[in-house]
Amino acid sequence: MTKSNQKNIDKTKDHNLSFLLEVCGEITKCDNCGVFLLDQEKNSFQPLLVQKTTNPFSQSIKSLWEKGALAEKLKNKKPVVMGKDETIFVAPLYMGDELSGFFASYYTAKPPDDTNQKKLFLLSQQIEAYLENIRLNEWIKSKEKTQETWHKELLPMKKMASVGELTRDFAHDINNPLQIVLGKAQILAMRMKKEGINKKYIEEMESIERNAQRISCLIKKLSDFAKRSEDDLVSSSDVNLNHLLERTFLLVKNRFKSKGIDFQIKSQEKLPSVKGNPSQLEQVLLDLFLNAQRSMPQGGTLTVNLKKEKDFLKLDFADTGEKISEELLPKVFDPLYLNPDLKKRLPSGFLLSHQIVRDHKGKMEVLSNKDKGNIFRLKLPVIK
Secondary structure, three states, X not given: OOHHHHHHHHHHOOHHHHHHHHHHHHHHOOOEEEEEEEEOOOOEEEEEEEOOOOOOHHHHHHHHHHHOHHHHHHOOOOOEEEOOOOEEEEEEEEEOOEEEEEEEEEEOOOOXXXXXXXXXXXXXXXXXXXXXXXXXXXXXXXXXXXHHHHHHHHHHHHHHHHHHHHHHHHHHHHHHHHHHHHHHHHHHHHHHHHOOOOHHHHHHHHHHHHHHHHHHHHHHHHHHXXXXXXXXXXXXXEEOHHHHHHHHHHHHHHHHHHOOEEEEEXXXXXXXXXXXXXXXXXXXXXXXXXXXXXXXXXXXXXXXEEEEEOOEEEEEEEEOOOOOOOOOHHHOOOOOOOOHHXXXXXXXXXXXXXXXXXXXXXXXXXXXXXXXXXXXXEEEEEOO
C-alpha cells in the first residue's frame, strides 16, 4: 500500500469502523480485534484501529509477523486461524488487486468455532468493502481535482488563442502606418545624401529606418506565431525539428541576449523528420526556451542536443541555472503536486506542453544535469 493511500485510509477511524469491531466482540466473544494496514515498500504493518489497547493483542500480531508465518499465510488470500495458547483469526483485506492489510480477532480462552469463523469472515468482507469504498471515493476526488487542475491550465491557453487573434489584427493595423514611416525615412535619407545635407542628420534618419525595419520584423514574427487556424491546430505534417528549433529561437533571441544567456545547438546531420502538428510542437519548444530563461535569471548557457536515438528524435535542453531538487524532479509534470516553487519556475501551460508531447506519442522528462542545472528531455517518434 502506498503512503498516500494509507494517509487517506487513516481518515476512516470513525464510528462506522468502530461499530464493526464492536459487533465482532459481541457476536464472537473475542478478547480483542482490529484492522491493520500493510506497507508493501517497508514489508511492515501498522494498526489502523484496534478495539482495545490494554491486552497483548498487537504484540502477538507483531510476533507472528516477525516469524514470517503471518505474511506467508496472507498470500493464500483465505482467512486462517493461528496460535496455540492464544488464538488469532486473520482475514486478508484487498483493495482492488492489491493486498492492503488484514482483519484480526484475538482469543485467549476458547477459540472461535466454525460458526463464529464464518461470522468473522463475513465481518472481514464488510470491513474490506468499507475500506474499498473509501479508497474509491478518494480516487474520484483525485480525478475531479485533476480535471479541475487541467481546466485551470486550459483556460489560459484559450485566452492565449484570443490574444493570438488580437495580435494578428493589431499587427496588421500597426504594420500599415509603419510601412509608410519606413518608406518616408528611406526616401528622406536618399534625398539628404543627394543634396549633401549634414552627415549627422543623415545618420539620424538611417537610425529611424533601421528601427522601423526592426519593428516590422518583430511584428511579422508575432503575426506568424499567432497565425493559428482551426485546421492548422488539428492537422499534422512532416516536421523538421532542426528548422522548427531555429525558427522558435528567433522568438526569444532578443530576450536571451538581454538576460546574458548563450544558446548553442548541437545536432547530427541528416536527421529524419517527425510526424506532428508544427504549431503545437512550436509551442512545446517555446515553453522549453522560456523555462530555460526562468532558470537562469543571472545569465548562463542553454545547450540543445538533437540526435536520433533508435526510433526517436531526442532533444536535450540543458541549462546551467538553478537545479530542481531531486525530490521534485518526478513531480514536475504531476498537476496534483505542483507546489508554489515549481509553479513560479515553470512557464504557464507547461503541463499542456507535456500533454501535447504525449498526444504525439512522445515522451517528456526532466533530469538533473551532472554539472549544474537541469536537462529537459523531449523524445518524438521519427517517420519510418
